[in-house]
Amino acid sequence: MASLDDLPLRDDLVGRVPYGAPQLDVPVRLNVNENAFPIADVVIADVVASVREAIAGVHRYPDREFTELREAFAGYLGHGLTAESIWAANGSNEVLQHVLQAFGGPGRSLLSFAPTYSMYPLLAQGVGATYVAEPRADDFTLDAATVVAAIERHDPDIVFLCAPNNPTGTALSLDVIEAACEAARGMVLVDEAYAEFAHDRAQTALALLPRFERLIVSRTMSKAFAYAGVRVGYLAADPAVVDALRLVRLPYHLSALTQAAALAALRHAPTMLARVDELRVQRDRIVAELAAMGFEPYASDANFVLFGGLADPHAAFDGMLADGVLIRDVGIPHTLRVTAGTPAETDAFLASVARFAPSARP
Ligand SMILES: *Cc1c(COP(=O)(O)O)cnc(C)c1O
Numbered sequence: 001m002a003s004l005d006d007l008p009l010r011d012d013l014v015g016r017v018p019y020g021a022p023q024l025d026v027p028v029r030l031n032v033n034e035n036a037f038p039i040a041d042v043v044i045a046d047v048v049a050s051v052r053e054a055i056a057g058v059h060r061y062p063d064r065e066f067t068e069l070r071e072a073f074a075g076y077l078g079h080g081l082t083a084e085s086i087w088a089a090n091g092s093n094e095v096l097q098h099v100l101q102a103f104g105g106p107g108r109s110l111l112s113f114a115p116t117y118s119m120y121p122l123l124a125q126g127v128g129a130t131y132v133a134e135p136r137a138d139d140f141t142l143d144a145a146t147v148v149a150a151i152e153r154h155d156p157d158i159v160f161l162c163a164p165n166n167p168t169g170t171a172l173s174l175d176v177i178e179a180a181c182e183a184a185r186g187m188v189l190v191d192e193a194y195a196e197f198a199h200d201r202a203q204t205a206l207a208l209l210p211r212f213e214r215l216i217v218s219r220t221m222s223k224a225f226a227y228a229g230v231r232v233g234y235l236a237a238d239p240a241v242v243d244a245l246r247l248v249r250l251p252y253h254l255s256a257l258t259q260a261a262a263l264a265a266l267r268h269a270p271t272m273l274a275r276v277d278e279l280r281v282q283r284d285r286i287v288a289e290l291a292a293m294g295f296e297p298y299a300s301d302a303n304f305v306l307f308g309g310l311a312d313p314h315a316a317f318d319g320m321l322a323d324g325v326l327i328r329d330v331g332i333p334h335t336l337r338v339t340a341g342t343p344a345e346t347d348a349f350l351a352s353v354a355r356f357a358p359s360a361r362p
Contacts, residue, residue, distance in 0.1 A: 027324040028348045030339040033304050035226035037275045047264040054260035062256035069259050072266045073234050079206040084239040092220035092233025101248035103187045104129035111156035117166045140168040144179035157186040164194045167330040167337045169300025177205050181212040189216040194302035196224035196276050213238040225272050232262045279303050283340040294358035304339045316356040323352040
């Protein structure tokens with residue numbers, strides 16, 4: 001059997017590490033920001049009926065333009081959007097990859113603001129683009145001056161702004177996005193994977209689309225719609241941007257089953273979003289209770305909370321895992337990240353983490 005070192009791998013991939021959040025079979029899994037609630041039975045019934053109907057036609061290729069689905073996303077997003085402004089793929093990771101394939105590539109650069117989503121450097125690497133990360137403030141906020149200065153310094157082809165930011169939960173105000181769009185020569189993508197969990201859902205970059213033809217807003221069904229296992233992400237942008245993405249997508253990249261499953265779930269958007277409200281309650285409860293225990297939780301607009309005040313995060317992580325609670329070490333010193341769970345899962349996390357609280361130390 002050959003090892004990786006024996007293969008004629010691309011030079012720029014040598015020594016790279018793949019994405020790899022642990023997938024462990026423990027009772028309470030709060031490590032990858034999934035939606036804690038399984039899909040409601042009424043929605044499952046509709047999805048199954050739709051997939052059942054779609055499978056009768058799978059001897060044909062699916063609608064390459066997934067027109068019906070794009071219309072449904074436009075309707076869901078509102079803001080006067082129509083199908084021509086919508087694109088979708090197998091998870092928003094693939095949507096981001098399409099953007100990098102069309103606007104990045106060798107000799108081009110992607111700018112973002114760290115700590116941020118760990119896939120950005122990997123996606124840039126995959127298309128041979130350079131990834132540049134500028135630091136956020138100590139509390140992980142990002143202001144217009146910082147963003148504009150970084151854009152002027154690096155003159156990037158693409159800027160990724162994660163809002164709310166993963167792994168910190170930090171919100172981003174629209175004036176920062178506006179300033180980025182005004183300063184940037186290239187494309188500005190706002191990754192709104194967690195937009196539905198925000199305290200103020202009206203704060204979305206979708207509102208800026210009519211003013212900036214190089215602005216892209218990406219979303220996913222993985223989090224708010226509890227569809228992580230189905231793989232559906234989408235974006236809204238000027239129709240010309242969508243034309244650019246058609247140049248790089250594989251033909252028929254969205255299967256007929258995926259299109260049917262996504263359409264069925266979108267018909268139940270209010271049911272799905274009611275669950276999001278319950279998770280927002282658990283998220284706020286985690287922030288409040290961690291603070292009461294003496295930890296330092298960061299303000300979060302997402303379905304997870306990053307918290308500091310841990311003397312030894314590795315020991316705390318292992319101790320919680322021994323209790324059957326899996327959370328995430330995202331590599332930010334003295335912090336860990338936890339996804340908001342069901343009320344019972346959140347109880348289990350809070351009971352376990354209490355043992356490592358500053359207030360519990362002798
Ligand atoms: C979860 C997440 C995504 C979405 O991933 P999918 O491929 O849609 O499952 C995108 N961006 C960020 C910042 C995320 O945390």
